[in-house]
Amino acid sequence: MLGKGNKLYSIFRMKCPRCHESDLFVNKNPFKIDGFFDMPEKCPTCKQKFEMEPGFYYGAMYVSYAVCIAYLVSVWVALLVLYPSFTLEFYLIAGIGSMVILTPYIFKISRAIWINFFVSYQKPEEREKF
Numbered sequence: 001m002l003g004k005g006n007k008l009y010s011i012f013r014m015k016c017p018r019c020h021e022s023d024l025f026v027n028k029n030p031f032k033i034d035g036f037f038d039m040p041e042k043c044p045t046c047k048q049k050f051e052m053e054p055g056f057y058y059g060a061m062y063v064s065y066a067v068c069i070a071y072l073v074s075v076w077v078a079l080l081v082l083y084p085s086f087t088l089e090f091y092l093i094a095g096i097g098s099m100v101i102l103t104p105y106i107f108k109i110s111r112a113i114w115i116n117f118f119v120s121y122q123k124p125e126e127r128e129k130f
C-alpha cells in the first residue's frame with residue numbers, strides 16, 4: 001500500500017518525491033540537532049533540486065500549521081473517546097506538551113508534504129537522463 005510511487009511513501013519516509021530513492025534530509029532523525037536543517041541541494045539519484053526557488057520552504061509553514069491543528073483535533077477526539085471527563089487544563093498539557101515534543105518531526109514532515117505538492121513520482125525509465 002505504501003510502496004514506491006505513493007506520495008505517502010515519500011512523505012513518511014522523507015524520500016525524494018521524484019525517485020523515492022534518496023533522503024530529503026542529510027540527517028533523517030528529527031531529534032538529532034546536528035545538521036537538523038540540512039538538505040542536499042539536489043537528489044543524488046535523479047538530480048531533482050530540493051530547493052526549487054529561493055524561499056521555497058516558506059510554504060511549508062502553512063502545511064505545518066495545518067498538521068498542528070489536525071494533531072490537536074486528533075488529541076481532542078482521542079481524549080473525548082478514551083477519557084470523556086477530561087478538563088481543559090489536561091487537554092492543554094497533553095495536547096500542547098506532546099506537540100512541542102513532536103515539533104521537530106512536524107517541521108520535517110511539513111517540508112516533505114510541501115515538496116510533494118509540486119513534484120510527482122517518476123519511474124526510472126520515465127526520468128530524463130542527466
Ligand SMILES: [Zn+2]
Nearest residue numbers: 016019043046
Ligand atoms: Zn530523487
